[in-house]
Amino acid sequence: MSEKFTKIKDLPMHDGEEVLVGAWIRQKRGSKKIAFLQLRDGSGFVQAVVSLDEVDQATFNIAEHIKQETSVVVSGVVQENSRDSFGYELSVKSIQIIGESNDYPITPKDHGTDFLFEHRHLYLRHLKPYAIMKIRNTIIKATYDFFWNNGFTKIDAPIITSSAPEGTSELFPVKYFEQDAYLSQTGQLYAEAGAMAFGRVFTFGPTFRAEKSKTRRHLNEFWMIEPEMAYTHQEESLEIQEKYIASLVQAVLDNNQSELKMLDRDLDVLKKYTILPYPRLSYDQAIEKLQAANFDVQWGDDFGSPEETFISDQFEQPVFVTNYPKAVKAFYMKRHPDRDDVVISADLLAPEGYGEIIGGSERDTDFNYLEKRIKEQGLNPQDYSWYLDLRKYGSVPHSGFGLGLERVITWIAGQDHIREAIPFPRTLNRIWP
């Protein structure tokens, strides 16, 4: 049946024609002689005008009594209307009710966040979630486009793992038949194995962190993109990272003008994020700036949200903070050639206080050093024996990074909370629906 329907987004191509639309009633208003039905069909939104001058009383009665989220098949004529934000409306000839809707719980009045996410399966139909999910779809597509156009092979990392790359404290345990297992926190180590086989690879899948934090930047289940590149030093990786981020912003600007408008997102601000290169600031320089601004931080501290926001506020673009202290970073990061206290790493901080969106580094290539670091961090080298094999058999310089999909969506869509950026968020107190 869908083939006989015209999609709302395509209505401008049918100006003056009579079309059939399969849709739902988003809202309605009206008087005794005219009813305005706001239709949505998943491709867009349009106003349908039902006038007693044009339809019989029975059809008008349907329009007058129709309830929010009723599904309908509407026939009507597409008409330009410059006062409408979409630019077109539908002059209705007939309405057929497909599915009733009584007492739809999400009414035009304000609801609390908990209520909306308790009804996420319905809330997705509403303007804000709709706009954000369309932007999410664009960012996913632009991610694939970028990596496939640049010669990367997708190598999926496993979700169920027997060991714990970054320590066990933030892992969700899974009972895997008779074995203890965990949900993967990162696919990076697997991506490194992939890079040794395929040169340039990326993972793109869900990852899990059992953090008990309830901040607006944390989800317990989120999607990560983790590219890994053999024969690649950090500087080349940074260039790829900034090109990738700029391509995401550009794709949203190209494909989601109407959604950005629904979200009141400032296009001029976004456009600045497409200008390359992004500034680079060493960790040492960041510490100096923070101390000069009277932040209570010492060299060696990791940055929290206030520090990241202060640093990113110094720039109008995302900023790379490079070469963090070895002590606050993961065991696999490459030693600096001239200094023992920092590693060849970079975090990319988003502007406007959105915090870290990428963490990356060059990876150390030396078996003995990595084995020592694993032990120093209290991890079990046996859990990493397969990973260490990558340094035994043809180790090469290589670099990679991880991007948190929902953090980038939250930033580009200009949202306050990361739970808005995923269809069905999993947070400390929510695994429903």
Add this chain to the structure above:
Amino acid sequence: MSEKFTKIKDLPMHDGEEVLVGAWIRQKRGSKKIAFLQLRDGSGFVQAVVSLDEVDQATFNIAEHIKQETSVVVSGVVQENSRDSFGYELSVKSIQIIGESNDYPITPKDHGTDFLFEHRHLYLRHLKPYAIMKIRNTIIKATYDFFWNNGFTKIDAPIITSSAPEGTSELFPVKYFEQDAYLSQTGQLYAEAGAMAFGRVFTFGPTFRAEKSKTRRHLNEFWMIEPEMAYTHQEESLEIQEKYIASLVQAVLDNNQSELKMLDRDLDVLKKYTILPYPRLSYDQAIEKLQAANFDVQWGDDFGSPEETFISDQFEQPVFVTNYPKAVKAFYMKRHPDRDDVVISADLLAPEGYGEIIGGSERDTDFNYLEKRIKEQGLNPQDYSWYLDLRKYGSVPHSGFGLGLERVITWIAGQDHIREAIPFPRTLNRIWP
């Protein structure tokens, strides 16, 4: 550093030029005056010829003693060689060793399957896994191309769920802070919520089944694509399914000629799978055919592997088996308008004995019927209250299907066992590496 290297796959564009390649030694052979090094760099494979007529003794000594999987930077001149399967070789000028490799475990001799998968992180570097993963990459890309080009929005389903769409017996339990949770077996119910908001949606992510089966068709962690379409009846869904499958086969034919050759896959067989439409056979007809061939099956039985293979052997293309008995299918499948014993469903069986690759149906739209079916199947309606909401508020005819990525890869790549089709397989006894 990678920007200064020429990728092996691009060597034909540099005929007669001197290039630099960053690679690994796959194999070597030679005599006292000439050594042949098989190089791989993740983009392809090439033979490097090291001749004492062209290089000094020191360079030749490196080549003579170099070991399998040593990483190297090689400079040399690209030369056409019609006797070589790649058509080009590299006449070496210098070799620099980047990373040594001693006692590489996967030698040119035969190894058992367990050994190879115990070393999967290294085994991915070898010809067969390389070829299959390149085909996997193509199929993933072709999947996204197909759905995005046809107006679908990607709506990711959650992995951690509090309820159990298809019963609890085959679920992996997860401890989610203080709550009991499960790993998702399917994203379909979430996709249905998505379809009511976005019209046409698809999920594409990992799913989990705690089946204790050890057959060559089962993984415990596998990737599924689950499209769901509002205002769409089953016949239109079948047309989309067959177009989608044909597009996957065509994409592999277009992009993976050399990989199909590595795997000895018959191209003419694959080409038949791009011809549409695919045959349709009702379940009733399938039972008749099976009984006529003396299979011990009764109307109402589900099909096992021998039955599926027999049915698919009647055709040279994938075949839809339609309208299965209600009793063997999930609660949400739509009732047949004229018969109470079957549902509006179809499984797509792959040729050559590869079994079911798609399961799909039209979904029932009636709240009361679905609630009754949920109870009849021993499930708890409370667990499905959000799903049932989709029938309360603007229910519409809709259809969808689920495709098992690794089954399709196994079939298109012509492999014997599904564990070959995923980078790091999870089976009953394997969650390592």
